[in-house]
Amino acid sequence: xxxxxEKAQDFVRVDRRxxxxxxxxIYVAFIALFIGGLCGLLQVLVRSGQFTLPWGIGYYQVLxxxxxxxxxxxxxxxxxxFQIAAIxxxxxxxxxxxxxxxxxxxxxxxxxxxxxxxxxxxxEASVLYTFYAPLQAHWIFYVGMALVVVGSWIxxxxxxxxxxxxxxxxxxxxxxxxxxxxxxxxxxxxxxxxGVAVEVVFQLIPWSxxxxxxxxxxxxxxxxxxxxxxxxxxxxxxxxxxxxxIIPKIIGGKIFSDALARLSFMLFLLFSIPVGFHHxxxxxxxxxxxxxxxxVLTMMVVIPSLLTAFSMFATFELRGRQLGGRGLFGWFxxxxxxxxxxxxxxxxxxxxxxxxxxxxINASHQMNALIHxxxxxxxxxxxxxxxxxVLTFFGAAYWLIPHLTGRVLTxxxxxxxxxxxxxxxxxxxxxxxxxxxxGLMGAPRxxxxxxxxxxxxxxxxxxxxxAQAVGGTILxxxxxxxxxxxxxxxxxxxxxxxxxxxxxxxENAEKTPMWLENWKIWLTICIALILFAYTVPVFEMIQNxxxxxxxxxxx
Amino acid sequence: xxxxxxKDSDLKGTLYSVGFVGAFIxxxxxxxxxxxxxxx
Numbered sequence: 001x002x003x004x005x006e007k008a009q010d011f012v013r014v015d016r017r018x019x020x021x022x023x024x025x026i027y028v029a030f031i032a033l034f035i036g037g038l039c040g041l042l043q044v045l046v047r048s049g050q051f052t053l054p055w056g057i058g059y060y061q062v063l064x065x066x067x068x069x070x071x072x073x074x075x076x077x078x079x080x081x082f083q084i085a086a087i088x089x090x091x092x093x094x095x096x097x098x099x100x101x102x103x104x105x106x107x108x109x110x111x112x113x114x115x116x117x118x119x120x121x122x123x124e125a126s127v128l129y130t131f132y133a134p135l136q137a138h139w140i141f142y143v144g145m146a147l148v149v150v151g152s153w154i155x156x157x158x159x160x161x162x163x164x165x166x167x168x169x170x171x172x173x174x175x176x177x178x179x180x181x182x183x184x185x186x187x188x189x190x191x192x193x194x195g196v197a198v199e200v201v202f203q204l205i206p207w208s209x210x211x212x213x214x215x216x217x218x219x220x221x222x223x224x225x226x227x228x229x230x231x232x233x234x235x236x237x238x239x240x241x242x243x244x245x246i247i248p249k250i251i252g253g254k255i256f257s258d259a260l261a262r263l264s265f266m267l268f269l270l271f272s273i274p275v276g277f278h279h280x281x282x283x284x285x286x287x288x289x290x291x292x293x294x295x296v297l298t299m300m301v302v303i304p305s306l307l308t309a310f311s312m313f314a315t316f317e318l319r320g321r322q323l324g325g326r327g328l329f330g331w332f333x334x335x336x337x338x339x340x341x342x343x344x345x346x347x348x349x350x351x352x353x354x355x356x357x358x359x360x361i362n363a364s365h366q367m368n369a370l371i372h373x374x375x376x377x378x379x380x381x382x383x384x385x386x387x388x389x390v391l392t393f394f395g396a397a398y399w400l401i402p403h404l405t406g407r408v409l410t411x412x413x414x415x416x417x418x419x420x421x422x423x424x425x426x427x428x429x430x431x432x433x434x435x436x437x438x439g440l441m442g443a444p445r446x447x448x449x450x451x452x453x454x455x456x457x458x459x460x461x462x463x464x465x466x467a468q469a470v471g472g473t474i475l476x477x478x479x480x481x482x483x484x485x486x487x488x489x490x491x492x493x494x495x496x497x498x499x500x501x502x503x504x505x506x507e508n509a510e511k512t513p514m515w516l517e518n519w520k521i522w523l524t525i526c527i528a529l530i531l532f533a534y535t536v537p538v539f540e541m542i543q544n545x546x547x548x549x550x551x552x553x554x555x
Numbered sequence: 556x557x558x559x560x561x562k563d564s565d566l567k568g569t570l571y572s573v574g575f576v577g578a579f580i581x582x583x584x585x586x587x588x589x590x591x592x593x594x595x
Binding site for chain 2 (some may be wrong): 306314318320331353354360363364366367368369440
């Protein structure tokens, strides 16, 4: 039964001024979705071999726009916008000073985004979203990317300031779960993005400006992947926030365990960072022992992932049984399948089962040779990021945007949102499925269409590349649908009150122990693991540095 | 604990579901492993 306290909490509204800051981020995110998605469509069409880009536009230019806008800009903006709203909702309205810091960060990020985008559009930076040296972009691109990172730190500081204020005002109490999760994600983000900041500021900017002739490619890639893997978790943890905290409320259930959720987030903090070598398993110049060590640490992430799976299933089963579901799986049918706020993220959760299985294969040291640099990897992260994370974000947008704009999701829009997710899942199954299969047949990622001189093997890839184009086209229809719904929620939906759902912890759950929020313990372990995994190999890399490389522009 | 409460906290479906996820991971991993052994 809903208590009066719970009822009062249901109507807690994010302050309008905080909402404006959150919405500013969300606007940029959806603009990035449109442009980046359009470039994705162009890519799959080119790779089918049936389409040539007009007006001298390059394939790698389009690929860079797609990767940067969707992998870095859409995600970072949506996440920071969502987190601002989440902090404001659960820890209280930001102070004027905190909000000002948030706006400064937003504009620094946006200045960086615009600068980097202009360089890519001018074909001065077709270096893909990983911007691997020795491919060399215009220095303004690197400065732009550095500003995006620095701006995100500033927005993060605004959120951390609120959390610190809450902790001071409520000594000895665990912070609101959603706020706690936001801070774990930000701690991970700040620690990991230091790596890419060092790469960009100390290696790539001086090199692209001509201050130094050569760059240490091995070190630059290592610094990138020190950032690149936790980046994946920076995308994923906000999706987990929705799953752990928001979904239980939407389905009318309870959070299975506050302590389990916190433990799982802290384990993600520990095991997301010291694992970048699993992206470099074929990299010469890193001793096999250190690769093995980081593979072991990577596999540790299975623990919090399965804790999450268990917690979600338990929440669903308890609620489904409460609603009269019987037998082993009768509870499943009782879940609110006609509510887009649940169904859309649920499809994302389901996609995480094959996505996670693929991830374990990728990270299995020698077995990585099976899929390394093949389009299997592209298929993999289109399941993790472009299905699991993105569908969860869409599902969240369907209550977050109307909550912030003072509107409501109509029945028609709710229905369209479910159709959108089905379209998305269908298109992605075709596209990502084809990528997985043809990747195992050796088709490379990151490459323009080619018949490779009429080679037999490359001819066998073509039907799968056409399948990718079919799937990609269906996905683009999915993008148009979601943009239609978002535009409706921003400007046209009927005025009204929409709840920002925040789940309550089950009355059967154990009390949360305070050590789960002892940052001294967790940050110490986190930094110790990073030092353990990286100190010796990075020292060896610098000590026995390979010859530096001059910059190349192949486009 | 009352009988009703015991029934409420029946998590058998969860056990099987998580078991399915684990089994799916193992099966796909061994399929990839077999392919790896076959090729390298």
